[in-house]
Amino acid sequence: MKFSRSVEKPVWESGTTNSLKGDRGIQGVNDVYWVKQDEAYDKIQALKNDPQRPFPTLFDIVAIDESERQNRPAGQDHRYTLQYLLWNPDRGSDKVLVKVPLEGNDPKIKSITPLFKNADWYEREVYDMMGVTFEGHHNMRRILMPDWWQGHPLRKDHPNRATEMPPLTISEEDLAEYDGWEMLSSGDSYIRRKDEDGNELMILNLGPNHPGTHGVLRIMLTLNGEYMEDVYPVIGYHHRGAEKMAERQTFHSYIPYCDRIDYLGGTTNELPYVLACEQLAGIKVPERATVMRVMLAEIYRLCNHLVWFGTFGHDVGAMTPVFYTFRERENLFKIIEMITGGRMHPNFLRIGGCSMDLPVGWQEPIKLFLKDFDAHVHEYDNLLVQNPIFKTRTRDVGKMSLADCYEWGVTGPNLRASGSKFDLRKVAPYCGYEGYEFEVVSHTDGDCCARATVRLGEMIQSARIIRQCIDLMPEGEVMSRDNRYAFPPRKAETMMDIETLINHFLAVGWGLDMPVGESFVMIEQPKGNSGYYVVSDGRTSPYRLRIRTPSFAHMQTLPALSRGHLLSDLLAVIGAMDFVLADIDR
Amino acid sequence: MKDFWHVINTLPQEQWPPLYSAIQSLILGGVIVGALLSAAGYLVLLERKVLAWMQHRVGPNRCGPFGLLQPLADVLKLLTKEDSLPPFVDKWLFIAAPAIIMLTAILSLAVVPFGQPQWLVVKDLNVGILFFLALSSLGVYSIVLAGWSSNSKYAALGGLRATAQMISYELSMSMSLLAAVMLAGSLSLNKIVEAQSSLWFVILQPLGFVIFVISVIAESRRAPFDLPEAENEIVAGFHTEYSSMKFALFFLGEYVAVVLLSFVISTIYLGGYHGLFDIPYIPAAIEGPIWLLAKVGFFIFFFIWIRATYPRFRYDHLMELGWKYMIPLSVLNLIATAVLIILFPTLGGHK
């Protein structure tokens, strides 16, 4: 067999390469402030209330263990970097990063929970994962790991794998000490067991195994009759250490793990990760790959919303919609299977493009599906959303105002249901979304019914974008030729000469060294805004990868949404929220 | 023997000798109970099949042709499952609860007339409707006791929901029934059917009919009124702790209740065994049961149809609907019926 080489030359042969390595700084945020430990609170307060450029929303709190960094700026020798990502959705997704160096092994810092309501869980997570204590936090306890866990997993000195640790043994005393919800009833209990008049309240432990919680979510409820006095979500049952895993995987081999974060979102999980890596390395993605990414993202958005629609219907007691929407989703999965070879976890995107080109004749099945879908989406509207029982069950349930949404870091369709027109695809377009025609669906009620309406509208808009993708799909490559960082070329092309072969072998077997730097990308996922913060130390795997998921932020609002409602409303609120436990716990 | 046949064909039930009465009750009762239990089993299959058709699924099709042996497999499975008795339950009440629900549902069928001849009703009580109401009000105990004796929070919540719901809807159910009783001038179900020989009560009582059907669905705790066993909220409600055959009794009890209530709706509002036309080549004695069963079949389908279509009510809306709408409307219906009867004394069964 004779190999022919008709492809264009790799980048490094074209002679336009600049330095292969070099610090690329912090990408993806508008400003970075380095603030001392004791000034952090005031700085964040000043940023939040700045009259010219306010930042009403806390997007994420990330801690980085710097102890094993090799490429650090001169003079930096602090142990941890704590960074607050503040954000203003109103001003075109204006983002700033407040970086706080922390000294010492177990540092303490003032909590910002008085400033931002959603700092509660983020600070707890940092405490759990890194061992940074926040002074003034009202409930400084572990959130993802069990209470008896020793060590803080995301520290560099914590073992990566179970085999590196002594076997886990739980003694009888440990078990006696750790007794389910009893641990919560001690000390400054968050679950009230008596009302104002001293009457005993009923405590109901909903989950972690419960048919209505969509997974291993546990919600502790204090009930007065059927009215919920107190709601306390307990998460972490689905925690798999996705962020820790990234530190062992190469930049490329981590892509399949992204699929498992929001397992209903498919490529929309891979997208922010590969975008962040591409931004870090400065890779330009071919046009065809970008359009493919948009098309797949919208197909997965449809998939996600279809599952959400069916399960929401089931949550309020309608058993039929779930079968209709799963039929639709099955058809979509056939299309996804045709394009990517996978279904829920496609592992299709690569840093620099997509893993393969579209199959021959890919347009026809999609067009057929869209034709059916247009008819069916009205059927769903009539079957569930227009149903009078559904309306009475979801109207005025789980209401949240726009200001509260900002305060809680609510994003995505849930934010748009509260009257915002914010959609990252419009406000801060990525992947060329500015070139597509679609409307941002919005509703002003802010209740569960509004969330249903918004998502139903989004499905129609997604279908519209997919249509445009079919029309716009350009010809050409699907993988960047920048083979310093992008995924290596196909094997057939590597068989030409020994250099390319060795290059391919190293790139696949060893991994590609990414430039030093930090990169942040947030995109509009089906469930809300997801942000990937990639820290590279110039080696083959991420030094630290932070995954900010929408479900985590939304689950944190559950007490605020459901307190004072009936027990049945809890399920409506949970259903309308659209979360996935893997997305919460990572 | 000839005498027995002659007596039960000609004389009214009150004048039968006690022995004949006992024989007739035993035979017909046995037939009904046997038919009812197997019907309930097949009703489960029917429900699964109909739901499957409505939801683009196939439904059970592995056991026998079209899954026709599925009920048999279900029963065998349930019988051979471990019959667990959790240590924290109140033992006797826990066991008694599922028995009560079956008993009350099956006994109620004793007063339903299946056809024209006297012997096609087990016992033609002159208080037939009251008998039905009394037994349906006793059925509440099954749920309450199951919820209480399970000693579990989900079961208790389910039991409480069920009690409040069934008590509330019993009122509108009885009141809409009363209007029909006024029209017929009798509490006997047989007399009520006879009163509809020319005009079905559904035409005279459209409002009462709608109220009765809604109340009956609520009374049988089926979707959209299945709050006591809302699996998304309270796992399985009052029967969370039940397993094996005790669970099966609740399960069957629900379907027996569906059959029974379909019988009652057809009897009181749709003319019972009266048909729309004579079916050719069929003896008159069998024609009645055929018409009745056709109506019952429609209502069973209706029950399943409703289940596939509607989301579940919320507790406070359920109470609101019951107390603020159904009961006032049924009182209104009662008054309107009274006025109607005074204005047109020949209406219904009145002489």
Add this chain to the structure above:
Amino acid sequence: MMQILMFYPSAVIAVITTLMVIFSKNPVYAVLYLIMSLFAVSMVFWSLGSPFLAMVEIIIYAGAIMVLFLFVVMMLNLGQRRVDEDLRPPSGKALILPGIFATILLVQTIACLMAGHPQGGTQLLNDPVALGHAMYEKHYLGVKLAAIILLIGSIGGMHLGRAASFPDTKEKDLL
């Protein structure tokens, strides 16, 4: 014959279950015994030839009132102290007045039985139509008075239970 077979067992059950109401320690069991007692009494009515009364007894007492009793008893968590209190043997003084009443009732019952009209009213109550005529023609005034008293009672109850009479109570607590 049938009447005897139905009457005496039912009557015995009624007496035993009523005694059990008094002696059972668990309030839920007490309520259940009371229901059984009512059920037995309704059987007694039936055996005496009045199915109407029997059915009404079950619908009203067993079906509606006792369910509410059970509902409330289930909700109550009396606690061990209260149960212990209830189980203390009553003092002799407390038995005097009930004792006198019980004796009078017993004497009356025996006197009635001796007088020999055990089925006095049942002929009238045999048929719901006859009962209707009796209630709304013969005893019209009594029925109306009772109805008015009931109406007043229910209006009074609603008035007392209004949210406004308890300023601290939220409306949802009254639902």
